[in-house]
Amino acid sequence: MNRPALLKDIYKRLSSFYGPQRWWPADTPFEMMVGAILTQNTSWSNAARAIENLRKARLLDPGRLSRVSEKRLARLIRSSGYFRQKASRLKIFSRYLSDAYGGKIERMKRIPLDPLRKELLDLPGIGPETADSMLLYALGKPSFVVDAYTRRVLARHSLIPWRASYDEIQRFFVQGLPPKAPLFNKYHALLVAVGKDLCRKHPQCQGCPLRRVGKLRLEVLGSPLPG
DNA sequence: GTCCAGGGCCTAC
DNA sequence: GTAGGCCATGGA
Numbered sequence: 001m002n003r004p005a006l007l008k009d010i011y012k013r014l015s016s017f018y019g020p021q022r023w024w025p026a027d028t029p030f031e032m033m034v035g036a037i038l039t040q041n042t043s044w045s046n047a048a049r050a051i052e053n054l055r056k057a058r059l060l061d062p063g064r065l066s067r068v069s070e071k072r073l074a075r076l077i078r079s080s081g082y083f084r085q086k087a088s089r090l091k092i093f094s095r096y097l098s099d100a101y102g103g104k105i106e107r108m109k110r111i112p113l114d115p116l117r118k119e120l121l122d123l124p125g126i127g128p129e130t131a132d133s134m135l136l137y138a139l140g141k142p143s144f145v146v147d148a149y150t151r152r153v154l155a156r157h158s159l160i161p162w163r164a165s166y167d168e169i170q171r172f173f174v175q176g177l178p179p180k181a182p183l184f185n186k187y188h189a190l191l192v193a194v195g196k197d198l199c200r201k202h203p204q205c206q207g208c209p210l211r212r213v214g215k216l217r218l219e220v221l222g223s224p225l226p227g
Numbered sequence: 228g229t230c231c232a233g234g235g236c237c238t239a240c
Numbered sequence: 241g242t243a244g245g246c247c248a249t250g251g252a
Contacts, residue, residue, distance in 0.1 A: 024233090040234040046250060047233085081249040085235085127235045147233050165241090192233070 003176035006159075014190035017209035021189035029105040029138035030097070031060050036133045037089050037125065038080040050077035062103035066094035089125030096123055105138070113141045128166045136188070142179040145188045146170050149195030 001009065026032035031051065039047035051060075053076040059065050065073070074087035100119075101107040108116070113135065120131040128146070135143035146169045155162045160169055177183060194209065 036233090039232090041232065041247090042234085042249075043232045043251075045232095049250090079249060081232090082234090082247050083249080085247060089235095125235065129234060133233080145233090149233070163242090188233095196233090 003172075007173065007176040011187055011190070013209040014194055015186070018190055018193045021186055021193060023185070023189035023192065024133075024137045026138075028060065030062060031055075032138040033093070033134045034060065034065070034090060036130045036137075037086055037093065038077060040082070040086070040125075040130060042081045047080045050080040053077065053079075062094045062097040066091055066098050085125065089123075092124055093126065109139050109141075113143060116141070117143060128170075132170075136181060136184055140181045142181045142184050144170050144173045144177075144184045146173075147188075147192070149192045150188065153191050153195045 024032060024035070026035055034054065035047060035051055038050050054060050054065070057068075057076060059068055059073075059076070068091075070087045070091055073090060074083045077083050077086055077090070080086060097103055097108070111119070116139075117131055117135060120126050120134060121128065126134075132143040132145045135141040136145055146166050151160070151162075151164070151169060154160045154169065154172070155164070160172055164172075173184075173187070177187070
């Protein structure tokens, strides 16, 4: 099976199994981007608490967040872990948004994907996953998001090696899919759904909708979990 | 008590 | 270019 056909098959299986996905709840693009930093290597529930604290403090605004003291910010986001690092990162990110785009997301959206991605990656604390999440979920750009779930699901099904790099995994998708943001959005959400759900609950892949993708069934059953 | 979650940075080799 | 240590909370 060639790459586009394989990716389409995976998508169809996951989509019919899980249905519509509601990934990344946020009232505004800025809130979403703040969440992308807060949830780094942290459970969403812990990040969500921090976001609620920022909402109550009326700080979900680039201008205000860039001006709040780092100490107060760290206290508000304590539940998200790494709170000192993240407080610093959030302030620098907010300052960047305010300075470069007047805090207006619409202005940011006018920048083409590639230069905007480079710009985000130049900020401290924004790596490939965080940048791609922001580009896709807050800005509607077709930038495929690779996360721990993505790697786990693909590697578990022998579609990539466990040690594959971020860029390699991203190319695996981008080279076989039309670059449409809604598609990338739902595709990633579906990978998370199956990653959270069956890949962890069922080490032997019973009931997994990806179990019979292509001719990989036997390899899937034989591939070890990490660690 | 241990493990780990919607990463990224820095350093060493 | 990559393996290892570090950052830190809260739930299972």
